[in-house]
Amino acid sequence: MNDxxxxxxxxxxxxxxxxxxxxxxxxxxMTRALPMMLKGPTGCGKTRxxxxxxxxxxxxxxxxxxxxxxTASDLLGRWLLDAQGTVWHDGPLTTAVRHGAICYLDEVVxxxxxxxxxxxxxxxxxxxxxxxxxxxxxxxxxxFRLVVSYNPGYQSVxxxxxxxxxxxxxxxxxxxxxxxxEADIVAYESGVSPDIAxxxxxxxxxxxxxxxxxxxxxxxxxxxxxAGALIAEGISTHDACALAMTVPLSDDIDLQAAxxxxxxSQFGLWP
Amino acid sequence: MISTPQxxxxxxxxxxxxxxxxxxxxxxxxxxxxxxxxxLTAYCGHEAALAEAVDLTAQIATEAPDAARVFAERLYGQPxxxxxxxxxxxxxxxxxxRHRNDAAHRIDYFRRNxxxxxxxxxxxxxxxxxxxxxxxxxxxxxxxxxxxxxxxxHEPQDEREPAQAPTADKEMIRLPRRxxxxxxxxxxxxxxxxxxxxxxxxxxSPLARMAGNRRPMLLAMIALIEDARxxxxxxxxxxxxxxxxxxxxxxxxxxxGHDLAGLMARLARALHDPxxxxxxxxxxxxxxxxxxxxxxxxxxxDAFDYAARQLSIDIGRxxxxxxxxxxxxxxxxxxxxxxxxxxxALPVDxxxxxxIELIPSAARDDPLLAQDLSDLDLRxxxxxxxxxxxxxxxxxxxxxxxxxxxxxxxxxATASFTPPTRTSHHGARRTPDRSIRLTxxxxxxxxxxxxxxxxxxxQRSGLSPDGRIFCxxxxxxxxxxxxxxxxxxxxTNRFVPGSFTKVIDLEKQAAVMVAExxxxxxxxxxxxxxxxxGRHEVNYRRIKNFDEPFGPGQRAELAALTSGLSTRMGAALxxxxxxxxxxxxxxxxxxxxxxxxxxxxxxxxxxYLVEDAREAVARAAARRVRTFCLTLDRRADRYVRRIFxxxxxxxxxxxxAFTANTNNTLMRLLTR
Numbered sequence: 001m002n003d004x005x006x007x008x009x010x011x012x013x014x015x016x017x018x019x020x021x022x023x024x025x026x027x028x029x030m031t032r033a034l035p036m037m038l039k040g041p042t043g044c045g046k047t048r049x050x051x052x053x054x055x056x057x058x059x060x061x062x063x064x065x066x067x068x069x070x071t072a073s074d075l076l077g078r079w080l081l082d083a084q085g086t087v088w089h090d091g092p093l094t095t096a097v098r099h100g101a102i103c104y105l106d107e108v109v110x111x112x113x114x115x116x117x118x119x120x121x122x123x124x125x126x127x128x129x130x131x132x133x134x135x136x137x138x139x140x141x142x143x144f145r146l147v148v149s150y151n152p153g154y155q156s157v158x159x160x161x162x163x164x165x166x167x168x169x170x171x172x173x174x175x176x177x178x179x180x181x182e183a184d185i186v187a188y189e190s191g192v193s194p195d196i197a198x199x200x201x202x203x204x205x206x207x208x209x210x211x212x213x214x215x216x217x218x219x220x221x222x223x224x225x226x227a228g229a230l231i232a233e234g235i236s237t238h239d240a241c242a243l244a245m246t247v248p249l250s251d252d253i254d255l256q257a258a259x260x261x262x263x264x265s266q267f268g269l270w271p
Numbered sequence: 272m273i274s275t276p277q278x279x280x281x282x283x284x285x286x287x288x289x290x291x292x293x294x295x296x297x298x299x300x301x302x303x304x305x306x307x308x309x310x311l312t313a314y315c316g317h318e319a320a321l322a323e324a325v326d327l328t329a330q331i332a333t334e335a336p337d338a339a340r341v342f343a344e345r346l347y348g349q350p351x352x353x354x355x356x357x358x359x360x361x362x363x364x365x366x367x368x369r370h371r372n373d374a375a376h377r378i379d380y381f382r383r384n385x386x387x388x389x390x391x392x393x394x395x396x397x398x399x400x401x402x403x404x405x406x407x408x409x410x411x412x413x414x415x416x417x418x419x420x421x422x423x424x425h426e427p428q429d430e431r432e433p434a435q436a437p438t439a440d441k442e443m444i445r446l447p448r449r450x451x452x453x454x455x456x457x458x459x460x461x462x463x464x465x466x467x468x469x470x471x472x473x474x475x476s477p478l479a480r481m482a483g484n485r486r487p488m489l490l491a492m493i494a495l496i497e498d499a500r501x502x503x504x505x506x507x508x509x510x511x512x513x514x515x516x517x518x519x520x521x522x523x524x525x526x527x528g529h530d531l532a533g534l535m536a537r538l539a540r541a542l543h544d545p546x547x548x549x550x551x552x553x554x555x556x557x558x559x560x561x562x563x564x565x566x567x568x569x570x571x572x573d574a575f576d577y578a579a580r581q582l583s584i585d586i587g588r589x590x591x592x593x594x595x596x597x598x599x600x601x602x603x604x605x606x607x608x609x610x611x612x613x614x615x616a617l618p619v620d621x622x623x624x625x626x627i628e629l630i631p632s633a634a635r636d637d638p639l640l641a642q643d644l645s646d647l648d649l650r651x652x653x654x655x656x657x658x659x660x661x662x663x664x665x666x667x668x669x670x671x672x673x674x675x676x677x678x679x680x681x682x683x684a685t686a687s688f689t690p691p692t693r694t695s696h697h698g699a700r701r702t703p704d705r706s707i708r709l710t711x712x713x714x715x716x717x718x719x720x721x722x723x724x725x726x727x728x729x730q731r732s733g734l735s736p737d738g739r740i741f742c743x744x745x746x747x748x749x750x751x752x753x754x755x756x757x758x759x760x761x762x763t764n765r766f767v768p769g770s771f772t773k774v775i776d777l778e779k780q781a782a783v784m785v786a787e788x789x790x791x792x793x794x795x796x797x798x799x800x801x802x803x804x805g806r807h808e809v810n811y812r813r814i815k816n817f818d819e820p821f822g823p824g825q826r827a828e829l830a831a832l833t834s835g836l837s838t839r840m841g842a843a844l845x846x847x848x849x850x851x852x853x854x855x856x857x858x859x860x861x862x863x864x865x866x867x868x869x870x871x872x873x874x875x876x877x878x879y880l881v882e883d884a885r886e887a888v889a890r891a892a893a894r895r896v897r898t899f900c901l902t903l904d905r906r907a908d909r910y911v912r913r914i915f916x917x918x919x920x921x922x923x924x925x926x927x928a929f930t931a932n933t934n935n936t937l938m939r940l941l942t943r
Contacts, residue, residue: 079728
């Protein structure tokens with residue numbers, strides 16, 4: 001393995017609590033070098049899952065958070081200047097392709113569609129990457145894997161994967177784990193007592209019922225972990241819930257009132 | 272004409288004017304009011320209050336001529352009710368709305384229905400509060416998985432009655448209009464406590480059971496036990512609810528006494544609050560029975576029914592009986608009618624329902640109700656609120672706006688004129704609003720690093736760089752959508768004083784000018800017109816829509832416009848605001864061209880429509896729609912300032928200046 005990417009190996013096991021057969025499915029797909037797409041609401045553990053799998057498969061992980069100002073050169077690499085003249089600098093995708101890492105493109109739909117087409121030749125049986133600025137064709141390392149994630153919920157129709165892109169991937173749908181497991185996760189990650197974690201999850205479950213009633217997404221597991229961590233720090237439950245859960249979620253007065261009601265129905269009257 | 276000595280003291284020009292207006296509308300009602308005036312004078316302290324009574328009669332007369340006389344008779348028979356004029360006004364509007372399709376019920380309402388429930392100021396405050404927070408309450412319910420039911424309020428009731436209990440059925444949860452709480456801050460807590468309790472029933476109670484031959488006493492006991500049971504189940508899942516409900520248990524030996532209601536309240540508290548101790552043996556026994564059953568299985572309804580039966584037998588031995596109109600023992604609890612199937616339910620409280628029939632909400636819009644199919648009106652209709660400044664409240668669903676069908680436009684005319692720019696413009700409008708970063712510019716504020724590096728790379732490799740290495744951030748120009756709203760009422764058919772041009776022709780000229788000017792650019796413009804024939808028929812005409820070019824068809828339609836009917840400005844402004852709400856431009860403007868103040872055939876009160884239009888303008892502003900008025904009425908200063916605000920109107924006195932002024936105004940609006 002190349003020295004450049006050794007730091008990208010994950011040494012300690014990232015905590016991930018499996019809720020189904022996604023670990024087996026993903027491992028099988030990785031064995032067959034199938035590009036994978038992880039779909040699911042924000043904060044439900046997609047990124048953590050990829051980190052966990054990279055650790056499990058003992059592959060380096062190159063993560064790239066996509067945004068709409070991202071250009072193809074941000075992925076592939078560009079020429080830079082040094083004292084002698086010009087020098088080519090590999091982008092994260094090229095690094096992963098050359099040296100055999102897992103390349104994880106987080107929130108891939110945020111990238112413009114003309115940017116995402118550069119991955120097309122990588123995702124079929126060619127497994128090559130064109131670096132047209134350098135006049136090079138990189139053959140993918142046998143260990144190279146491509147994983148993308150996206151959240152089908154809140155993005156508009158304008159932001160969606162082209163069929164020609166999405167059909168190249170296998171996909172696993174993620175959702176929030178069942179309440180008991182989610183409570184375990186919250187308790188483990190944040191350090192609150194299992195009882196508080198259960199109540200936090202119950203608040204989130206109620207908030208998720210408002211999906212489509214003005215809320216694009218309910219409270220995510222991540223929010224609960226933040227709230228739990230604050231509670232473990234000694235912040236009062238109500239303040240922690242307000243800071244990490246209800247206030248960030250919506251600006252709508254009616255929704256705020258309902259969300260505060262949900263907190264109240266778990267933790268009692270607001271002080 | 273009004274010369275009775277008692278009344279004389281209060282009569283002035285205002286009352287005479289109102290009486291004249293009433294006589295014009297309904298002579299019979301006028302006669303009755305005339306005889307009632309002396310009696311009314313005793314209860315009305317000042318002339319304005321008398322005028323209010325006359326106004327109301329006229330209002331009813333324009334809506335329902337048959338009911339006006341009945342109302343006038345009521346004024347004669349019961350003059351003391353005018354002591355709360357605003358209450359009577361609310362009551363009148365409620366009757367007119369409620370029975371709009373049923374003349375017999377309407378007459379009956381004005382003859383017999385008691386206006387007193389509408390005098391209750393506290394209930395009004397609480398109702399307003401609940402309606403304002405209704406959205407949040409519905410969300411709150413949804414969080415418990417209750418998505419079937421909506422939330423509404425009970426009918427108004429007399430303030431001397433104790434507050435109603437909430438009720439629930441398959442479609443609707445009704446909350447009381449008056450909330451019995453000591454401090455206003457507790458209102459939302461009480462509302463949540465009510466809804467959480469009903470949610471507990473809907474999730475855990477066996478609903479619509481057959482009551483069979485159970486006696487009312489047993490039913491009351493079962494309900495009491497059931498309330499405690501479902502709350503305990505609910506609190507297992509939502510432990511915070513216990514504290515929410517706790518605030519409303521106040522019963523104690525001292526406070527509640529030894530009658531049945533007191534004992535039941537004490538038992539309810541004992542079942543809820545483990546720390547509460549009670550000396551009464553029956554209460555203690557109830558608690559023991561309940562805890563015993565609860566320890567076995569909270570979901571075993573039969574075991575709890577058994578406990579309730581034991582308790583009711585004991586009550587029988589104590590010779591205590593149920594009060595005739597029993598209320599739930601705790602303020603937030605519902606009447607438990609949902610536990611029993613309706614035919615055998617607890618005796619329905621007749622008085623609470625009153626003599627008001629329930630109209631299915633869809634009925635009024637159902638065109639099939641019309642008897643004669645040839646009368647069928649298939650124009651799209653939109654119902655709007657109207658502001659009643661006397662009540663300081665909105666009259667719900669008061670005006671109906673009809674959109675006129677499009678004139679038969681020559682197909683060849685539209686086909687021959689399709690500007691090619693239109694589609695690209697359309698696409699551009701849908702791009703998200705953000706500043707644009709222009710890269711690879713020959714000049715600019717910043718260096719474009721990517722281009723810079725490429726340039727140097729090319730330079731070093733012996734190629735000639737293109738040199739465009741700058742970028743700059745540019746702002747998208749703000750786009751505007753304008754609705755040009757033309758007043759098409761009869762008055763626009765007259766000549767502008769001192770000229771040979773009709774008002775409507777001036778409006779048309781201005782419309783052509785505005786549409787041509789804006790249509791070519793990137794701003795969006797629509798030309799609409801309106802006229803009204805009472806609140807049930809506000810005609811609204813879209814001469815040019817936002818998405819249409821200002822082509823020959825539109826020009827022909829504009830040219831063919833004629834004047835007629837009245838000016839219900841508020842409804843038209845609301846409809847134009849709705850049309851603009853769909854637009855995605857940065858600024859939205861309604862430019863109203865008119866020649867006079869708002870008026871309509873079914874309104875005799877001065878200021879009513881002015882105040883309504885003012886409210887419509889304020890609402891539009893709240894939806895980020897700006898309004899501006901150009902008027903040809905030189906006496907308009909009296910009302911346009913009130914409607915549109917100090918700087919948002921222009922009075923044009925000369926016909927020749929109208930178009931130019933429209934142009935200037937628009938430029939000002941667009942650049943601002």
